[in-house]
Amino acid sequence: xxxxxxxxxxxxxxxxxxxxxxxxxxxxxxxxxxxxxxxxxxxxxxxxxxxxxxxxxxxxxxxxxxxxxxxxxxxxxxxxxxxxxxxxxxxxxxxxxxxxxxxxxxxxxxxxxxxxxxxxxxxxxxxxxxxxxxxxxxxxxxxxxxxxxxxxxxxxxxxxxxxxxxxxxxxxxxxxxxxxxxxxxxxxxxx
Amino acid sequence: xxxxxxxxxxxxxxxxxxxxxxxxxxxxxxxxxxxxxxxxxxxxxxxxxxxxxxxxxxxxxxxxxxxxxxxxxxxxxxxxxxxxxxxxxxxxxxxxxxxxxxxxxxx
Numbered sequence: 001x002x003x004x005x006x007x008x009x010x011x012x013x014x015x016x017x018x019x020x021x022x023x024x025x026x027x028x029x030x031x032x033x034x035x036x037x038x039x040x041x042x043x044x045x046x047x048x049x050x051x052x053x054x055x056x057x058x059x060x061x062x063x064x065x066x067x068x069x070x071x072x073x074x075x076x077x078x079x080x081x082x083x084x085x086x087x088x089x090x091x092x093x094x095x096x097x098x099x100x101x102x103x104x105x106x107x108x109x110x111x112x113x114x115x116x117x118x119x120x121x122x123x124x125x126x127x128x129x130x131x132x133x134x135x136x137x138x139x140x141x142x143x144x145x146x147x148x149x150x151x152x153x154x155x156x157x158x159x160x161x162x163x164x165x166x167x168x169x170x171x172x173x174x175x176x177x178x179x180x181x182x183x184x185x186x187x188x189x190x191x
Numbered sequence: 192x193x194x195x196x197x198x199x200x201x202x203x204x205x206x207x208x209x210x211x212x213x214x215x216x217x218x219x220x221x222x223x224x225x226x227x228x229x230x231x232x233x234x235x236x237x238x239x240x241x242x243x244x245x246x247x248x249x250x251x252x253x254x255x256x257x258x259x260x261x262x263x264x265x266x267x268x269x270x271x272x273x274x275x276x277x278x279x280x281x282x283x284x285x286x287x288x289x290x291x292x293x294x295x296x297x298x
Contacts, residue, residue, distance in 0.1 A: 022228055024225065027225070031221060032214060032218045035212070035218055036211025036212050037211050040208070040209060058221055062221075065226075124203065128207075139204060143201050144207075144208035145208070171200050175200050
């Protein structure tokens with residue numbers, strides 16, 4: 001908690017230095033501090049397309065540079081960046097033909113679940129793809145990236161109640177679909 | 192909801208997340224592409240407001256209604272023309288206020 005407060009103070013100082021002195025070095029420090037998580041967020045959102053994620057990350061940081069004077073400091077700087085990154089992703093996603101999305105969704109639905117799953121990662125990836133887009137997105141931000149429900153609501157521009165509902169439903173679905181793995185894990189623990 | 196099962200799902204989700212991506216030249220490349228920041232200057236806004244107000248005044252000057260309203264208002268007589276001038280000024284002030292609030296929201 002204290003660490004995250006200290007991190008936030010460092011970010012605010014770097015933002016102030018960038019704005020007051022038009023200090024590119026300060027912005028470079030901000031970029032180096034946050035590029036890793038922003039790129040990881042975007043890679044997940046674009047389902048592992050590294051080139052597309054990096055293009056979006058570039059767009060995100062250039063927008064952040066242009067709009068830095070709009071950062072008011074009421075959210076953490078990282079959260080503000082995730083919000084910009086998510087809106088860049090949404091814009092790019094909307095530009096794509098909706099037919100392509102439908103096709104890929106249909107494909108996911110048609111793939112039968114393996115009867116004897118051997119690889120947890122494969123099963124997990126498959127289960128994640130079966131979740132709805134909002135459930136995947138909420139679980140990415142709330143659980144995998146460690147944001148609070150309030151922060152995720154800010155990043156995704158969703159009502160807080162909706163975020164909580166998607167998180168609960170998503171986890172419940174994963175629990176059901178990956179029940180066999182839990183059974184195996186429980187057996188391993190008791191053995 | 193079983194909390195331990197919830198924890199298991201959450202730790203599974205976390206373990207499947209690769210975490211921060213290594214920089215590998217990304218920051219350096221981006222810094223080279225960063226455009227120069229355009230500084231906001233205030234004078235065009237103030238200049239535009241002054242020119243707009245002057246143009247408005249010049250356009251209304253030949254009208255007897257404005258002149259009569261102005262004199263009535265200055266003399267403390269609440270005639271129809273004085274109320275019309277006051278209502279016009281109030282309307283413009285409200286428009287400016289709405290514009291200011293919208294600009295503040297965008298920032």
